[in-house]
Amino acid sequence: MPKWTVVITEPINEAGVRFLEQEGVEVIHLPPGSKESALLDVAPRANGFITRGGIKVTREIMIASPNLKAIGVHGIGCDHVDLAAAKDLGKVVINTPDALTVTVAEMAIAMMLSMTRRIALADKAVRTGGWTRKYSDLVGVELMGKTIGLVGLGRIGAATARRLKAFEVKLLYWSRTRHPEKECETGLEWVEFPSLLARSDILTLHVPGTTETHHLIGAAELSLMKRGAMIVNTARGRIIDEAALVEALRNGQISFAALDVFEQEPIVSDNPLLAMDNVVVTPHLAASSIEAMRRMAIQVAQGVIDVLEGREPNNRVS
Numbered sequence: 001m002p003k004w005t006v007v008i009t010e011p012i013n014e015a016g017v018r019f020l021e022q023e024g025v026e027v028i029h030l031p032p033g034s035k036e037s038a039l040l041d042v043a044p045r046a047n048g049f050i051t052r053g054g055i056k057v058t059r060e061i062m063i064a065s066p067n068l069k070a071i072g073v074h075g076i077g078c079d080h081v082d083l084a085a086a087k088d089l090g091k092v093v094i095n096t097p098d099a100l101t102v103t104v105a106e107m108a109i110a111m112m113l114s115m116t117r118r119i120a121l122a123d124k125a126v127r128t129g130g131w132t133r134k135y136s137d138l139v140g141v142e143l144m145g146k147t148i149g150l151v152g153l154g155r156i157g158a159a160t161a162r163r164l165k166a167f168e169v170k171l172l173y174w175s176r177t178r179h180p181e182k183e184c185e186t187g188l189e190w191v192e193f194p195s196l197l198a199r200s201d202i203l204t205l206h207v208p209g210t211t212e213t214h215h216l217i218g219a220a221e222l223s224l225m226k227r228g229a230m231i232v233n234t235a236r237g238r239i240i241d242e243a244a245l246v247e248a249l250r251n252g253q254i255s256f257a258a259l260d261v262f263e264q265e266p267i268v269s270d271n272p273l274l275a276m277d278n279v280v281v282t283p284h285l286a287a288s289s290i291e292a293m294r295r296m297a298i299q300v301a302q303g304v305i306d307v308l309e310g311r312e313p314n315n316r317v318s
Contacts, residue, residue: 016297209236
């Protein structure tokens, strides 16, 4: 008989599944595209959940899971888990922030280069006979010499800054807490938020999606930015007021945006961002590298096992 039963709500790397099975765990995989009702059906059997965010782990689901001890978040963002309910009901929530730091930092820089060098536009142009556009609207700009403003300086923000140093840029950051050691390491300069907005040629977001950061970048903030500035968001969609961003992209206040995350996911087909040539969009895959997916799967499995076996897990959220 298995010692524990763990429900995996969305597919994870096979290395994490093997880890659980080697620990004598019965693994229940929900079919791709499952809804909360599917999780509710198996919840009474579960000692642990592993979730990637596609299904909300609500108070109702936790109440329906009397044997549930651990909720493992495959990734960083826990906004799909009712953390207050988890605390009230004695469910331990863990995540895997270290596993995806490098991958998301690399994606943020890839998004910057895609904007500055018009890579997505150029690909489309070549495929549709627009070779000669390389003499007109496909002419890009260099990163070197630009001022990059980082909103937030956690693991991913700091990793992004370290990699940007090689591009010989000016690095500014704002966060509610200053990080003097990281300032020394990377040459970062801390500035107040309005100053960050006003001075940045490219703004890159690295804060969690919380009530405090909801629409942190709205119409007022966009109006403070340099005309023609660019924005990268590999964090959470709700940090930006999308309606305000669309307007800023249309009137030229913002020249380009690169977005991996959106206020509504999956993004709906009539979202105006999808019709704009000055927007690069990707389907929330900043953490999706082979290496990071394997690390996340193993780390979340280890964290869940630690909780079930009565050990204090790494990366405990609540």
